[in-house]
Amino acid sequence: MKVIDIIKNRKKTAFSFEVLPPLRGKNADSVYKTIENLVDFKPEYINVTTHSQEVVFKEMEDGSIRKQIIRKRPGTVALAASIQYKYGIPVVPHILCGGSSREETEQILVDLNFLGINNVLALRGDGGKNETIFKSSPNGNTHASELVKQIVDLRSGKYQDPSLKSPVPLDFCIGVAGYPEKHFEAPNLEEDMKNLKCKIDAGADYIVTQMFFNNKSYFDFVDRCRAAGITVPVIPGIKQISTLSQLTVLPKIFRIDLPQDLVNELEKCKSNDDAKVVGTEWAIQQAKELVAHHVPSLHIYTKGRSDNTKKIIEAVF
Ligand code: FAD
Numbered sequence: 548m549k550v551i552d553i554i555k556n557r558k559k560t561a562f563s564f565e566v567l568p569p570l571r572g573k574n575a576d577s578v579y580k581t582i583e584n585l586v587d588f589k590p591e592y593i594n595v596t597t598h599s600q601e602v603v604f605k606e607m608e609d610g611s612i613r614k615q616i617i618r619k620r621p622g623t624v625a626l627a628a629s630i631q632y633k634y635g636i637p638v639v640p641h642i643l644c645g646g647s648s649r650e651e652t653e654q655i656l657v658d659l660n661f662l663g664i665n666n667v668l669a670l671r672g673d674g675g676k677n678e679t680i681f682k683s684s685p686n687g688n689t690h691a692s693e694l695v696k697q698i699v700d701l702r703s704g705k706y707q708d709p710s711l712k713s714p715v716p717l718d719f720c721i722g723v724a725g726y727p728e729k730h731f732e733a734p735n736l737e738e739d740m741k742n743l744k745c746k747i748d749a750g751a752d753y754i755v756t757q758m759f760f761n762n763k764s765y766f767d768f769v770d771r772c773r774a775a776g777i778t779v780p781v782i783p784g785i786k787q788i789s790t791l792s793q794l795t796v797l798p799k800i801f802r803i804d805l806p807q808d809l810v811n812e813l814e815k816c817k818s819n820d821d822a823k824v825v826g827t828e829w830a831i832q833q834a835k836e837l838v839a840h841h842v843p844s845l846h847i848y849t850k851g852r853s854d855n856t857k858k859i860i861e862a863v864f
Contacts, residue, residue, distance in 0.1 A: 548637050549720035550666050551752040552778050553591045553710060554843040555568045561844035563596035563639075563782075564629075564856060564864060568620040575626055575809050577851060582634060584853035590859045591668065591844065592637040593630055594755075597623040599646040610725045624655060628662040628823055638664060638720065644688035645672030645768050650707050652688065656698065658721040660717045668722040668755065669694045669746075680732075692745040695721055699750035723747070725754040729770035731802040753779045755846055758786040758797070760829065761806045762836050783837050785853045788826030790819045830840065 556608040566578050604612050627640040671691045674681045688694040699716040723746040733739035765783050794813050816822045847857045
């Protein structure tokens with residue numbers, strides 16, 4: 548089932564969460580365990596993240612240095628398909644502009660269609676560790692709006708090869724990312740909103756937000772979306788803090804603000820266990836207020852930690 552239909556047909560706020568493909572060399576047991584811990588709460592769909600390839604330089608036995616391209620977390624498509632078949636829950640694999648030509652992106656979409664998956668979250672991705680700016684692949688998409696357009700074109704059977712005879716249309720429900728506190732590369736909120744609108748005008752069906760810890764950022768963001776003429780559902784993404792280091796790591800990686808009250812509480816914590824209690828309670832209060840405002844779905848960034856997520860869901864639904 549398509550996420551947009553799940554949201555439109557729902558009687559109350561839906562619940563969804565995301566899982567990461569395991570690191571190369573590991574099996575998917577930990578992912579299945581996360582899902583099995585949460586499955587009783589009837590998640591309406593599950594997102595599966597994707598991770599672009601990285602360039603690493605390895606010293607060989609003879610002392611020479613070899614450049615290698617590795618993908619630390621491979622297998623998004625296969626994992627998404629296995630989850631959908633194993634649990635009967637619709638999946639939303641993430642797909643990126645980065646690391647793929649348009650032809651390779653099309654191949655991923657063809658594979659997803661064969662596997663019975665009709666939802667995707669269309670993202671640009673980030674530059675590599677040593678790159679300050681994002682670079683697209685040769686003949687790849689540069690912005691998520693271009694990726695959305697490519698996926699939408701397939702709805703009318705427009706493939707990359709125009710000589711195909713009677714090509715079958717592929718119909719995906721498309722989510723895109725939104726940033727209540729602004730994407731870090733955008734010069735200001737207005738430009739970021741214009742670029743978000745491009746993704747919706749290109750045909751995206753709904754928006755999922757970057758994590759935020761102050762619900763006012765989400766409510767203001769939705770107001771700004773509506774003022775800009777964006778009418779699609781805006782799904783809030785929330786995350787529970789579970790370690791002390793996240794006090795500095797989350798703002799740095801995701802370029803988001805932590806409210807002073809939350810910082811004060813976390814600074815009193817002596818251990819990660821204490822931080823987990825504070826982080827979970829904060830997320831519960833956030834989630835309760837969002838659900839009271841009838842948000843379309845509550846999307847939880849579990850990052851494999853199902854125990855805290857379970858506490859939020861138990862407290863809220
Ligand atoms: P875009 O929408 O392309 O925007 C990127 C920047 O370019 C913004 O500053 C925007 O304002 C600007 N921009 C857009 N269009 C134009 C234009 N036409 N001209 C000029 N500027 C423009 N990353 C992963 O690698 N894997 C994942 O699985 C993943 N999942 C995510 C899930 C969610 C819900 C979110 C919020 C983010 C996720 N990310 C993931 C991170 C995402 O890839 C990065 O935040 C990335 O930097 C931007 O992606 P985007 O799709 O928002 O890009």
